[in-house]
Amino acid sequence: MKSTTPLLLETRSLHFRFGQRPILHDVNLQVEPGSLYGFLGPNGAGKSTTMRLLLGLLRPASGSVHLFGHDLARHRVALLDRVGALIENPSLYDHLSGRENVEATRRLRGVAASRTAEVLELVGLTDNAHRPAKEYSLGMRQRLGLAIALLSDPDLLLLDEPTNGLDPNGIIEMRELLQRLCKQHGKTIVVSSHLISEIEKMATHVGVIQQGRLVFQGSLPDLRRLQTGRARLVVETQDAESCRNLLPRLLAGATVAAPGTLWLPWLSQEHTAALAVELVAAEQPLYGLRLEQPTLEDTFLHLTETRVAAV
Amino acid sequence: MEATLPSTLADFPTLSAAPAPLLQLQRTLASDTLKLKRTAALRLTLLSGAFPVLITFLIFFFKGDIIMKAGGSAWPRFINASWQTAGTLLLPLFVVLLTSLVVNIETKATAWKHLYAQPVGRGAVFLSKLLLILALNAVALLLFVGLLLGAGMLLSVLKPKLGFALSTIPFDTVVWMLLRTYVATLGLLAVQYVVSLFWRSFVVPVGVGMGAVVATIALLSWEHVDKIPYAAPLGTAMAMKMGKGTLTVAHELAKHEWYSLGWFAGVLVLGYLVLLRRNVTN
Structure with a gap:
């Protein structure tokens, strides 16, 4: 990693344990601004735990999380103002319509009212916005979750397995959307996945986590170089x-x-x-x-x- | 790593200040209010007051002549009977269900992780739902009193022989009872709220609440029953005194109501401190 580039997201020697059970060990994520960072690992390796730590949902046993150069533990609310997130399955209120679901978070974040229609349009849910969320398919729920994450036009997007439950078309659409957000709108995106095939098609950088340890981190070309050594x-x-x-x-x-x-x-x-x-x-x-x-x-x-x- | 820090800070200098605490609370409340739409919590609030009134109404409608033979005036008897029906079991159970249902809106949607990842403090989240529950509790009590008075007026038209027209409505007593009953529910409301937030489930707080209400009834003759928050609404319902054609209640808080306030304050402070730094795993 080029240490001269200012990092938009950084974890310093992050440790986490559930009770006595260690979950994360010395994780040092380094995400550069404008990158699409694929966070890879098999199920149970600690991806979701890391994502939760990045949002301040969990408190690290030791180490720290820095977003935009600031300590998350000290400036959580102000920093989260610039972050959009989708953690595991989207948190949707089934008794509300798609639009009302977006509206609930819009009010919470104090974002302009016009954004609700904009993000629904962006994920292609405008025509279904009036329907209750409980009638939504898995793919529609995922897209609605993404719409909610995009509400505040955040500089940093944290997406945990965003293609879960999407059909092949949905996966391609999601990939194109994320690439567009990254390249055209300059967003920094961290996407976790357990499928390398999905990440290699869009990511600029990759981090691989295994049993709570970061076993690789670098650009996609770096990862490719690693494999030529194994020809x-x-x-x-x-x-x-x-x-x-x-x-x-x-x-x-x-x-x-x-x-x-x-x-x-x-x-x-x-x-x-x-x-x-x-x-x-x-x-x-x-x-x-x-x-x-x-x-x-x-x-x-x-x-x-x-x-x-x-x- | 330290060497990169200055340039890092130079590139992201504008960390805008977090929204003011009151603004955070206002936004959270606006969001929480929207989420109430079409929920069981809202239906429960709007309908629960009708139940004790309906029971008392039916009793007076069909058996009112027998009740009134014992003497006394219609309004005091009717109000007393309704309040005791409500206060004994229904009101504590209502508070148990209401707090559990409101908290369950987030639990059911697995939305705690989402909520706590938004730019509002945990204090705002904690306070907003508390204020919402307090407001719904007040609305339910007001609706109960409104329905109570309406049912009495309806009875005076349908059953003029019961003598509702002969006695006046003891407004003074009703207002004080309203206030004191509300205070009496606060202690158990706070306990239920913190239990709901702590376990983030629907079954646990309802189970705890129902168990506590039933246990309280078994403990009514205990000398320290006034210290149990679940007994307070019953204590207040029994505080009315029926005189000759009058219904009076002391214009001050009784001991068990002060205890209720004590529980309210103590449990909320303690609960907030416990929940403030807790990990969000669901």
Whole structure:
């Protein structure tokens, strides 16, 4: 992370526990202004807990949360004035209509009355605004929750699994909306998700949390670079075992994946070329030699399976 | 990290001040009032007063001649009977249900996490709902008295033999009873409010409240019953004295009503301190 950029959101050595059970351990989130930060982790890794800490709903055991350069614990109300949030399932009053649900929060925040219609329009709920929220589908509820989060035109949006319950079309719409808010309106957005595939299509930065620890944080290109280091060379031959015995130096890191297949970490183009020459020289048939790039999904799984400290 | 701090502050210098506490309260109240729309809490407030009046009305309508044979005047007897019907069981249960229902509006919508993430302090949230419940409680009592007087007037037309026209309405007593009954409900209202907020459920406060009301009835002969907030409305309902054609009540707060006020103040301060720094997990 470039430490010269002023951070819009920052947690410093954040710890949290429920009773005696530790939930978060030394989490240092760093979110730059104008970024779309994907906060990734499997279910139960501590995403929602972190989101709640960012809003002052939970009090950290130690460490602090800083928004816009100010300590949240000391300026909570003033800071929350600039934050819109959607935590887990949207908090909707089923006995009220969609419009009244927006109106309830609008009154609470003291936002101009015209905003109610604007945000309903923005999420495409104008035609259904008169219907009671209990008749809304899961996707409509999610969009209404987003409308409420957008009411005050906040500089920072905290969205916890916003695509939950959306159909593929809804997910694409949500993604486009978030990207538009980020790129055109300069909003800073933190989106949590357990799906890398969803985050990689929109995020500029990524943080990966596993068992309450931040195991990766950086830009999306950083994450991609991390995976090139994990590229794999696959050798298809007649007898993998004897190949390894014949070329102990070149195939030092190789594992026998199948009787005729060798896997080895990709080192360099020269190494690959030398391997091909030597295999042929050793009179081993070379059926295939290819480079396998792990997908971002593999990288994510790798990060969240083993607890490596990447940062 | 410290090195970045000055530039951080330089880039976000304009931290606008938080809205003034009174403005926060005003906004929270405006929002809470809207959320009352179409709720059971509102229906309960509007209808609950009718129930004890209806019971007493029916008794007087069908058996009024028997009651009046025992002597006395119609208005004092009618008001006394209605108030005691209301105060014994119905009023405490009403307060239990009302506080639970109002708090449950947020719980049912899983909206606490949303509410506390808005730019209003926890004090505003705490006070706003309290004021709302206090107002609804007052409205329900006023409606009860209005209906009571209306039912008496209706009886004087439908059953002139009961003699409603012969006695006057003891307005003085009604106003004092209204005030004292309201004070008598405050103690249990505060306990129920804090219990509802603490457990953030509907079942727990209703269970606690009903249990407490029933237990209180069993403890009525205990010398310290006046210290139990759940017994206070009953104590006030029994405070009226029927004289010869009159119904009077002391123009001052009785001991149990002062206790009720004490509970109100004490429980609210304590409850607020406990809830102020609590984690919001639902």
